Amino acid sequence: MSAVTQSEVSGRISLEGVTKKFGEAEAIKNISLTLHKGEFVALLGASGCGKSTTLRLLAGLETATSGRVMLNGRDVTKEGPAARNIALMFQSYALYPHLTVAQNISMPLRLGRMSALQRLPGAGLLSNSVRGMQDAIAKRVLEVATTLRLEKLLQRKPSQLSGGQQQRVALARALVRDPSAFLLDEPLSNLDTQLRGDTRDELRALHRRTQYPFLLVTHDQSDALSMADRIAVMIDGQIAQLGTPKNIFETPANIAVATFIGNHRMNMVPPGEAELLHTAGGQCHVGVRPEDVRISPNGKLEAVVESIAFHGEETILRMKTQNNTTLRTMLRGTQSLPSQGQTVGLAVEQSAMHFFDRQGQRQKVPQ
Amino acid sequence: MRKHLTDLMLVGPAAILIVVFIFMPVAIVIVLAFTDYQFGASSANWIGIDNFSTLFGSKIGRKALSNTLIYAAIVIPCSVGFGLLVAIGLHNLSKTLPRISAILRTVYFLPVAATMVALAVSWQMLLHPSLGLINNWMSMFGLQPQRWLSDRDLVLYTLAVIGVWQSVGYNMVLFLAGLAAIPSTLYDAAEVDGAQSGWAKFWIVTWPMLGPTTMFVMIVTAATAFRIFETVAAMTGGGPAYASDTIVYALYREGFVYFKAGYASAITVVFFLALLLLTAIQMLIVERKVHYR
Structure with missing residues (x-):
């Protein structure tokens, strides 16, 4: 119901009739999906249904074969991830193993604010403006790290952290800049049951606090049902149904969705x-x-x-x-x-x- | 007690072999290095550090040392650099044109697999001052033909180029394995974080992730570069006028041509210590900067 009223407001990021082919195979078939500000959308589907490709299309890591990707009313179909400024948390976290936690978190800022020359080691010693930038970045990193309880771990390497800590570092790296949208690729799949519950609550709270449009990709319907405002059920490269969790559970649009949703198969x-x-x-x-x-x-x-x-x-x-x-x-x-x-x-x-x-x-x- | 006996029996044979065939010869060589022993002689005189002062004091000895250093100074960076360059090229090419990439990989590896002495003969033909293909091409482009192997100022550099050509393939294979082990999500992460150019992604992901590989490649290349022998023996014999004499070639000449076992042992000891020192320095410097997973 809220989906109907919200779709009339201009969306912040959307796919418009996007198709993606790998060779002859169509991974994504004519998908349209809009993420609004302050909204938490889950992309739910079995593995291999194209949900990760959809995520990569939004992030700019893949280019659509046809259709458009719009960001705040601007066509960004041909633009790369840097121009889209979309934060993405990878399933494997993809932390740089040779960098400390602080360096990992600061990477998006260093790349966004400083030129290649200014990033050279020792540039801060030579130039006051570079030192100013470094200080500003360090301040922001500490800020984000504190909100995610990472301030004591800043000098560690990722290999010295537990899985849950690594995930918080990945979150911090995504949050350190002001992203236009926040994409999460299977954020809970590598965590044990206890941590899953906590992380769910934490992500919900984070979303409420930051109000970024969130897109959660998951194969686990209980994650999607419990966290999202809206769920897009993906089957075979298409969005089979888009609606609130209640809506999808109570009135599945077709047999495929009906048998996919629910703890026990319908x-x-x-x-x-x-x-x-x-x-x-x-x-x-x-x-x-x-x-x-x-x-x-x-x-x-x-x-x-x-x-x-x-x-x-x-x-x-x-x-x-x-x-x-x-x-x-x-x-x-x-x-x-x-x-x-x-x-x-x-x-x-x-x-x-x-x-x-x-x-x-x-x-x-x-x- | 029984357990100790088992341990001893397991370690024993290998330990004895190592002692008999590695430690004892090394000890003997070290002792010989301080004598004037000649092959076949029934006795030897203790001459202290005379052999070492001959090596470091004589013109010929110093020439062999400096030649080896110059050769290594050219071959190590060039071979590692080109190996990395070729590996990155072929790694990227294998995504679009896997066939061509595989063929090129074989081509680059051929000099590694082939016998250097046989290859030296073909190089000799290519580099022949009047009949060689290379001088023919040089004059075709209006360049002065060179006496590649008989010019005193040129011969060492010619050998260095051949040395690079021969070792690039091996380094390339090592780098290719290193590149294949880098998770592709790290590149995605770098892109999402705002790395736009391939150059930025190289410095953020490729170079640090290749750290352990690079270190290994450097040590292996250094070890082979300092041991340069085959091309010298097959193509120049250390000439002209010791312009291409190197440590290992000098060692061979003194020991097996002139039968000066004492002097050859002294060269061996110096060479051994130099390599040991080099490896230790490399480990110390690089290890601190290298990230191991």
Whole structure:
């Protein structure tokens, strides 16, 4: 909903009908995406779906085969990363291993403010203006390092830091200048579970404080759902759906998105068989999340229990219908579990059903 | 006790071989360096540092030393520099034209794989004062033909150029391996940080990341440059008038032509100490500036 109102405001950075080919292969097919000021967008997709390429196109590390990249209303399609001033945090952090933390963080400023001649070692000894610049840079580095609790580590080398510290250095390096947008490539994938949670909160807080447009690339839907204002689900080089996390979870635009989002894969009953669940099922796929499938003696759809997996708080039953459709249901508690091989009836509330036409697009069905 | 015995048995054979074939000969050479021993002689006289003062005091000895230093001073930087240049060129070329890059890599490596003495013969033909291809081309472009191998002021530089030509390929291969090990995200990071020119990316990423490789290449090149022997032996015999005499060639001549084992041993000791010192200095200077992952 907020997506609708915001898209009328002029965006700060956007892809307009961008296609990227590597040789003959189309990695990105006609993508349009706008990042607004103060917005946190997640680009969610399985590995190899083109989300990293999208990120590199935004950053200027790749050039679009066709389409335009706009920055504050300016066409920057042909411009490199330096001209776009976009901060990018790499999945591997890509810290310079031979430089100290302070030198790593100061690199964007040194490259942005000083000429090659002024960057030469010892230039500060000869020129007052260079020394002035160095002092200003050092001050800014300390400022950023302090906000990320790195001030005690400034003289260390990256190899002497833990993974979480390295990540904060990468963050600091991205934040040290005033970027036009902030891109994060899988920022949480290299961290352990404990640190992941903390880092999520920290990134959210950072975003609120700085108000830069954030773009988070991730394959982990829980990262995307919990952090982003908007999610762009990427499938096969295209944006399959763009919307708020709630929006995407509750009304997936097509079968691909529906089965991609959710901790447990959404059940998809094909047209025909789905008539047993709803009258519209004669022509439609009916999708039901496992947590919404109930075992009921009145259920018309019957299935044989194939396996029972105990997951602690919940138990997942895998079942097969007569037409060989695999269905999963998630049961809370351990009472009254059916046994393996038993035939059970399944029922679903109509409000929990998702309808998709034969092409896989979401269908509105009168209640 | 049993464990000590196992340790000894594992280390023993290699240790004995090292002592017998490396440490003892070195000790003998050091002792001989202070004598006037000649091959086949039944006795030798202790003459103190006479051999060393001959080496450093005589014109011929000093010529061999200075020639070797000049040769190394040309070959080390040129060979390392060109090796790096060629490696970067071929590394970038391999992204667009992998075939051509692979062919060129082989071409550059050929002089390393081939026998230097055989190559020396072809160089001799190329450099022949009247029949050689090089002088033919020189006169075609209106340049004065040169007596490359018999001109006293030129011969050492001719040998140096051949030395560079021969070692560039080896250094190139080492640098190529070093370049391949640099993660490409570092270049992306440098670009995002604002490095626009290839030059800036070279100084921010390539050069520091190649540090360990460069250090290794420098030491190896220095060791081969100071040992220069084959081209001298095959092409000039140290001539004309000792203009291309080098330490190892002098060592060979004194020891195996004139059979002055004592004097040859003294040259060996000096040479050995010089190389040791050089490697130590390089390690000390470069190690501090080099980043190891």
